Amino acid sequence: MKDQLKNFITSSLTAAMEQGKLPEIELPDVQIERTKDKAHGDFATNIAMMLAKPAKMNPRQIATILVESLPESDFITKVSIAGPGFINFTLSADSSLQVVKEILAAKEKFGVSTIGEGKTVQVEFVSANPTGPLHVGHGRGAAFGSVVSNLLSAVGFSVHREYYVNDAGRQMDILATSVWLRYLDACGENLTFPSNGYKGSYVLDIADTLHAEHGDEFLKSAFKVFTDIPADEPEGGDKELHIDGLIEKAKALLGESSYRKVFNSGLNSILSDIRDDLSDFGSDYDEWFSERSLVESGEVDKAIEQLKSANVLYQKDGAWWFKSTDYGDEKDRVVVRDNGQTTYFASDIAYHLNKFQRGFDEVIDIWGSDHHGYIPRVKASLTAMNQDKDRLKVLLVQFAVLYRGTEKVAMSTRSGQFVTLRQLREEVGKDAARFFYVLRSADQHMDFDLELAKSQSNDNPVYYVQYAHARVCSVLRQLAERDLVWDQTVGESKLSRLVEDHEKALLTMLARYPEVLESSALNHTPHILAHYLTDLARDFHTYYNAHHFIVDDIELSQARLTLIIAVRQVIANGLGVIGVSAPESM
RNA sequence: GCGCCUGUAGCUCAGUUGGAUAGAGUGUCAGUUUCCGAAACUGAAGGUCACAGGUUCGAUUCCUGUCAGGCGCGCCA
Structure with missing residues (x-):
């Protein structure tokens, strides 16, 4: 309907110009909008006001000329000029009834369009670290990402929904070590759990399962484990050094194969929990993309080599830095640490290159707003690798602050104190939770009152x-x-x-x-x-x-x-x- | 200190990419049911669109500054 009106105006404009009623000027994009007030008809255009300046004429005068030049039509019953120069259109009763027939004919297809037809778009969302169950903070990203995907699909895009699994890196080692220590506990060893370990009860469950399935296969004495480990924070030490020491000890005592088994027991258990959770929440995926697979396939190293040959990496203090400041970032970023390990950023460079090489017309990342400072460096890396950074769109989702009544709920994954997405779903229901999450624009902070959502109030x-x-x-x-x-x-x-x-x-x-x-x-x-x-x-x-x-x-x-x-x-x-x-x- | 986001009714939020008299829900007050489901409907009250400038026919919307809140500024992920 809008398009019809647009053509209408355009033909009137060209007619008026040919007849010399309007000076020959470049045509702006004709804007048609629905009226807020029924008294103004159904649709309105501000074209006369937009032309006022270039044509050097009074807007109402232009409007009058345009209305006179409008072609005949049977779907419009009334055209009027109002206010400073709006042209208002009233549709015939017949044409507004037409929509009912269209709806009944198209049924569940009504409303879909083909604007995105032939275009592919990849949407990555949630991508929470598999170090624990999803909590309500992830819920907003899960709902938002899946609805954005559904919307794009509805207007014709071919949508690929993807979850990036951070199954490499230090946080996962902390999880593996946490599982192992709980396992040793289950074996009867006496130990003090590190203050920086994952303390959630799900870690205990995983450890119990591991013990039930493998017996004492991974048993080492607690004394051996804790010998020569830097002191933990409560003992006046450093919690980071303490946990890093324990990770190294776990790898040394268990050996690669056994360590990997413990590691995988944690990863697989949590990941399958996340998959089920998201599926039950109505957020489905086409692909679960493993960070570790990027490391093991050599793609991370390859990406780094590509940056080196592009001459945008340099060595300083024993580490390799990416000159992201050349592309507008605030500071340069490390991609290879002085200990030889690649950073998370290095994986992400490889991941985004991988996404681009898969040929999507558009790549959408949905991140929590706390990651916004990360955008310039990712785009910088893409530019440095001769990719068009504008193919990547990053959508930021602000935090949902959880309340219980008027009381703010404090949450921390590490301490194990959080409301899980599953709990929310069980209490509030999938429908209410999704609708509630999506009701506010994503760049708006959101107060999520559990009591309110639970209370089934209207x-x-x-x-x-x-x-x-x-x-x-x-x-x-x-x-x-x-x-x-x-x-x-x-x-x-x-x-x-x-x-x-x-x-x-x-x-x-x-x-x-x-x-x-x-x-x-x-x-x-x-x-x-x-x-x-x-x-x-x-x-x-x-x-x-x-x-x-x-x-x-x-x-x-x-x-x-x-x-x-x-x-x-x-x-x-x-x-x-x-x-x-x-x-x-x- | 620098960067990003936000500031609209008592509260939670919209505002069609710069348009006509700034709107909903909720809360408050007053009403609606012998009638297809009252999880509904009608009406009233409630505003310096944070503040000050600027751009133009026209600003809640764009620009600058100030104030307030959130987030970020690791060889963490």
Whole structure:
């Protein structure tokens, strides 16, 4: 519809110029928008005001000329000039009814478009370290990432959803060592658990399983383990040196093969827990990409070599640095430590190069906002490797601060004190949690009140939207109880009976859905869709309270039923994109 | 100190990429059900869009500065 109007204006403009009514000037992009106020018609354009300056004419004068030059049309009933020079269009009743037929014909496909057709996009999200279960802080990224993916898919992109598994690096060694120490404990050894180890109860579970499956295979005496280890913090030492000492000792005492077994028991257990958790949360993936695989395949070393030959690495203090300042970063970054180990950043350089080489047209990273300082160096590395850094888009998700009532909940993965995503899902439900997470724009800090979310109060808008869907289903059940049926053919042919203000409001709301989906997708803003759905639900509930659908006038009744079935379809489609169920009753 | 994000109704948040009289939910107050589900609906009250300048036909939106809050500034990941 917008496009039709755009062509309309454009042809009017060229006509006016050919006739010499307007000076020959370069045409700006014609902007058509829906009006906020019904009194202004359905659509409006500000083109006359935009042309005022280059044409050196009064905007209202331009508008008058344009309106005179508009071609004939049967889908517009009224064109008017208002305010400083807006041109307002009112659609014919017929054309606004058309959307209902489109919805019923397209069904679950209504609203999808082909804008992204032929383009591939990779979306990486969550990618939490597999050192413990996901907590509610990860939930927002999980919901946001999966809805952004669904949106892009809905407008035609071929979407590849990916989780980057940080299965290499020091944090994983700390986890492996934590598991081993708990295992030794389970074997009956007497030891003091390091203050910097992972203290969560899931570590105990993993250790118990390891003990049950392998017996005393990995048993070493606690005395041996703790000999010559720097003191821990509570004893006046350094907790980092203490845990690093323990890691080295674990590797030495166990040997590579056994250490790897312990390591994998922790990694696999937690990773499979994360997979199940995300799957149950409705956030599905096409690929789980292992950091370790990048190291072992030599891709990390290869990337470093590539940077070296590009002459953007230099040695200082025994380490290899990347000259990221040449590309706008605040300071240079280490890629190979003085002990010869590559940094996390080195893996990430290789990972992003790998993503680019896989040929995606667009690569989207969804990170917590605390990683924002990381963007310049990743983009710098891509530029240094002759890649177009603009193919990478990083979307930042602000933290959700958790509250229990008015009390802030303190969380720390290491200490094991956190509310897990699974707990949230079990208490609040997947639907409410997802909708709640996605309701706010991602760059907005968010207060997540557990009590509120748990309380099933109608503060939670997901019920409101779902209820609208269930209500339509309920009307249809009522219809059946009265031995009546919905006749689509009759309904569609009598749509002109829909003349009430509530009905007109619903019709324009329904027509907006494809536009909402598109702008939500292209701007990566799921909250636009969520807000649209609550608005649509509100218009429906208002209509419901004002009018009856099952009435004696059969034609009117069928027309109204047809309308609300279209509403139900759009709600179901929208909720589907968000990953929330559309129940028939609740 | 530097960088990024944020500041809109008592509270939680929108605001269609610069448009017409800044909107919802919640809370407060007053109402609606012999009738398809009241998880609903109607109405009222509630605002110096943090503050000060600037850009132009026009600014909550863009620019600069100030103030306030969050985050980041490792040879951690």
